[in-house]
Amino acid sequence: xxxxxxxxxxxxxxxxxxxxxxxxxxxxxxxxxxxxxxxxxxxxxxxxxxxxxxxxxxxxxxxxxxxxxxxxxxxxxxxxxxxxxxxxxxxxxxxxxxxxxxxxxxxxxxxxxxxxxxxxxxxxxxxxxxxxxxxxxxxxxxxxxxxxxxxxxxxxxxxxxxxxxxxxxxxxxxxxxxxxxxxxxxxxxxxxxxxxxxxxxxxxxxxxxxxxxxxxxxxxxxxxxxxxxxxxxxxxxxxxxxxxxxxxx
Numbered sequence: 001x002x003x004x005x006x007x008x009x010x011x012x013x014x015x016x017x018x019x020x021x022x023x024x025x026x027x028x029x030x031x032x033x034x035x036x037x038x039x040x041x042x043x044x045x046x047x048x049x050x051x052x053x054x055x056x057x058x059x060x061x062x063x064x065x066x067x068x069x070x071x072x073x074x075x076x077x078x079x080x081x082x083x084x085x086x087x088x089x090x091x092x093x094x095x096x097x098x099x100x101x102x103x104x105x106x107x108x109x110x111x112x113x114x115x116x117x118x119x120x121x122x123x124x125x126x127x128x129x130x131x132x133x134x135x136x137x138x139x140x141x142x143x144x145x146x147x148x149x150x151x152x153x154x155x156x157x158x159x160x161x162x163x164x165x166x167x168x169x170x171x172x173x174x175x176x177x178x179x180x181x182x183x184x185x186x187x188x189x190x191x192x193x194x195x196x197x198x199x200x201x202x203x204x205x206x207x208x209x210x211x212x213x214x215x216x217x218x219x220x221x222x223x224x225x226x227x228x229x230x231x232x233x234x235x236x237x238x239x240x241x242x243x244x245x246x247x248x249x
Contacts, residue, residue: 014043025050043071043095054105061097065111065125065139066090066154068167077165077185077194078213079227079242084202086229086240089171089179090141090154096121106130109137133160150174163187177202183211190217198231205234222247 016031027050031043046060063071067090069081080086088094098120100113107130113123127137134157141152156169165185172178179200186193191214198209209231217223225244230237 016044055101055103057099057101059099061095062100062113064090064094064096064141065113065123066141066152067139067171068156068158068169077183077192077215078196078211079225079244080211080229080240082179082181082196082198082209082211084207084209084231084233085238089169089177089181089198090152090173134158150176171200179207191215202233206232208232221249 013034014031016029018027018029020027026047028047030045033041033043042061044061044063046058046062048056048058050056067088069088070076071088071094081088083089096115098113098115100111100123102111103109107128109125109127109129111123111125113125115121121141121143123139123141125137125139127135129135137156139152139154139156141150141154143150143152151174153172154169157167159166163186165187166182167185168180168182170180177200179198179202181196181198183194183196194211194213194215196209196211196213198207198211200207209229211227211229213225213227215223215225223246225242225246227240227242227244229240229242231240232238
């Protein structure tokens with residue numbers, strides 16, 4: 001709720017299908033999302049070819065290289081995203097049609113994606129995991145929009161320290177966004193606690209957000225989570241409480 005206004009929302013149902021024939025270099029995936037607003041859309045519909053142990057190619061509607069956050073709830077330590085209004089930080093286009101090539105060997109991972117259009121956008125990704133318990137990565141997007149280019153630079157780091165996971169990222173979008181986010185998650189058996197701090201500028205406005213979350217596994221397939229968030233954008237303070245039930249099958 002914000003001020004005296006309270007809003008509730010049933011956020012999303014999601015179903016994913018994957019097909020990987022035995023001893024085949026080909027695979028396919030499709031994910032369908034249905035929101036509480038009554039909208040339905042395919043998130044990912046893609047076909048992949050594993051050229052070698054290190055190199056693969058994917059064509060279709062694929063997910064951006066940007067950010068540590070994932071649209072798939074089981075991969076998140078929080079219910080809301082780090083951006084204003086619970087949205088993702090880095091850009092508005094989470095999925096896009098195109099072709100990507102990914103290379104992973106040893107401690108190095110590289111990726112490049114190109115949009116399937118005459119004046120397509122491009123994304124480039126690199127990650128290094130050669131330091132014990134630490135993964136460093138960066139993604140750069142050259143997004144060709146109607147008003148020109150919207151360059152995005154995203155620097156990310158994840159450090160595993162026993163039962164603690166420390167994540168940090170900095171997102172810079174040309175004249176639109178300059179925000180840093182740090183989170184600490186602590187796993188204790190079937191329960192994970194997490195705290196996230198976000199600070200920076202969204203457009204010409206100062207932006208801050210604090211989130212506290214806890215997830216508990218009820219079984220191998222079922223988990224329940226709760227989150228409290230407080231965000232301030234241009235002096236407007238918004239408080240939110242989220243509850244999430246996850247069933248994975």
